[in-house]
Amino acid sequence: MKPLEPTDSIPASGRLLVNATAAIDADRVVAPATVLLERGGIVAMDTPGAIGDPVVDRRLDVRGIVCPAMVNAHAHLDLTDLGPIPCDSGFDAWLGRVREGRPVSAEAITRAVQAGVRASIAAGVAAIGDISGDRGLVAARTLAESALAGTAFVEFFGIGRRTDAAVAAIHRLDADPDRIRESPGFRLGIQPHAPYSCGPPVFVAAAETGRPVSTHLAETPEEIRFTTSGDGPLLELLRRIGGMTDEAGAVPVSGRHPIDQLLEVAPRRPWLVAHLNYPAEPEEAEDSRRRRFEALADAGITVAYCPRAARFLGHPRPGRLGHPWRTLLEAGVEVALGTDGMPCLDTPDRLGPLDEMRRLRPEAPDLDPRTLVRMATTAGARGLGLDPGAFMLSPGPVAGLLAIETDPARPVEGLFEGTATPSWIVGPDRNATAIGSGDVADAHRGRIP
Ligand SMILES: [Zn+2]
Numbered sequence: 130m131k132p133l134e135p136t137d138s139i140p141a142s143g144r145l146l147v148n149a150t151a152a153i154d155a156d157r158v159v160a161p162a163t164v165l166l167e168r169g170g171i172v173a174m175d176t177p178g179a180i181g182d183p184v185v186d187r188r189l190d191v192r193g194i195v196c197p198a199m200v201n202a203h204a205h206l207d208l209t210d211l212g213p214i215p216c217d218s219g220f221d222a223w224l225g226r227v228r229e230g231r232p233v234s235a236e237a238i239t240r241a242v243q244a245g246v247r248a249s250i251a252a253g254v255a256a257i258g259d260i261s262g263d264r265g266l267v268a269a270r271t272l273a274e275s276a277l278a279g280t281a282f283v284e285f286f287g288i289g290r291r292t293d294a295a296v297a298a299i300h301r302l303d304a305d306p307d308r309i310r311e312s313p314g315f316r317l318g319i320q321p322h323a324p325y326s327c328g329p330p331v332f333v334a335a336a337e338t339g340r341p342v343s344t345h346l347a348e349t350p351e352e353i354r355f356t357t358s359g360d361g362p363l364l365e366l367l368r369r370i371g372g373m374t375d376e377a378g379a380v381p382v383s384g385r386h387p388i389d390q391l392l393e394v395a396p397r398r399p400w401l402v403a404h405l406n407y408p409a410e411p412e413e414a415e416d417s418r419r420r421r422f423e424a425l426a427d428a429g430i431t432v433a434y435c436p437r438a439a440r441f442l443g444h445p446r447p448g449r450l451g452h453p454w455r456t457l458l459e460a461g462v463e464v465a466l467g468t469d470g471m472p473c474l475d476t477p478d479r480l481g482p483l484d485e486m487r488r489l490r491p492e493a494p495d496l497d498p499r500t501l502v503r504m505a506t507t508a509g510a511r512g513l514g515l516d517p518g519a520f521m522l523s524p525g526p527v528a529g530l531l532a533i534e535t536d537p538a539r540p541v542e543g544l545f546e547g548t549a550t551p552s553w554i555v556g557p558d559r560n561a562t563a564i565g566s567g568d569v570a571d572a573h574r575g576r577i578p
Pocket of ligand 1: 203204260345403469
């Protein structure tokens with residue numbers, strides 16, 4: 130099928146009937162499926178027999194599956210222009226190339242984020258949790274002006290002697306948010322980079338703003354060694370950077386696992402945490418994982434899992450358990466899919482969770498396909514404070530509707546196979562993702578005649 134341009138879908142007032150081999154969202158699989166749309170929102174999705182033959186302005190046949198637009202819960206759009214960077218000369222060499230290639234000028238950052246937005250839309254993404262790495266807010270401003278919904282999390286670093294400066298910078302940003310234009314469906318958030326690069330007061334200051342908050346959490350065993358013992362390679366890294374320790378070259382630490390440390394931050398906020406590769410150490414008591422997962426669920430925390438980046442960066446380490454995403458789901462923790470940055474990926478033209486689902490499916494062939502779709506849609510929406518309903522095929526405003534060509538004999542499994550790129554039938558629509566937008570739109574929406 131020829132890709133439709135996102136903004137060139139259907140007349141805003143028109144009625145569109147889409148017949149597809151199948152449809153899937155976080156709740157339902159219907160095959161064959163018919164979706165009736167009006168004014169860009171969904172009136173009904175069901176079997177062709179249940180929808181009947183309504184009067185419409187246009188019909189579209191999809192040889193494959195239709196699904197809602199997707200959410201990328203964790204990305205670094207400002208790294209998009211670096212493209213995929215092979216890791217064949219070791220991790221340090223790879224990181225060196227990422228650091229050297231990272232855009233510095235406002236023009237280069239703008240260009241990179243715009244490329245990231247294009248790659249996101251090409252992947253069927255309507256909302257994103259992007260880490261804005263530059264303190265000049267260029268990345269955040271560029272995302273604010275794009276078609277994508279979600280949050281630009283402005284990233285802060287500050288531990289040791291730099292803790293107070295990071296806290297002051299968060300207060301300054303929070304006092305003057307007008308530097309970035311927020312709009313329904315798009316917010317400015319705060320990201321303390323990680324527990325080894327930000328002291329506990331930085332996490333508290335971020336939480337106190339009441340803004341969306343995110344961080345990298347329990348990403349490596351070295352991070353856990355640092356927060357529990359205050360030593361190891363990450364202390365050495367802080368010493369090399371300089372200014373990130375006290376005068377004696379040490380950093381006072383909580384002595385706690387990074388997850389426990391975050392859960393103790395007050396005020397309590399529904400953090401969006403990236404990675405969580407190592408929820409417990411091998412020497413810890415057997416119930417440590419379970420206890421932490423229950424506490425994460427209880428706190429309403431969303432985990433952004435980036436399967437391709439995790440594998441690329443060598444997780445799990447030899448001898449360690451694989452990523453706990455299925456156990457987290459069983460414990461009631463929302464697990465959303467993220468991509469991390471383009472240098473870790475293998476799809477230079479596409480940045481989104483569709484390829485993450487394709488990576489995960491062979492590891493979990495028994496899993497209900499709706500669970501994977503939930504991780505690529507409503508889970509991320511919840512983590513970003515957006516309306517999950519806009520990422521479903523239920524009646525109401527929709528962030529976007531995608532068509533993906535699949536094998537007609539196995540249309541649902543086909544979604545997780547191959548490399549077909551999604552086409553936009555409707556959207557992306559940032560306004561539709563805002564909580565409460567459905568109340569207005571419902572009043573305008575007609576019924577099936
Ligand atoms: Zn990241």
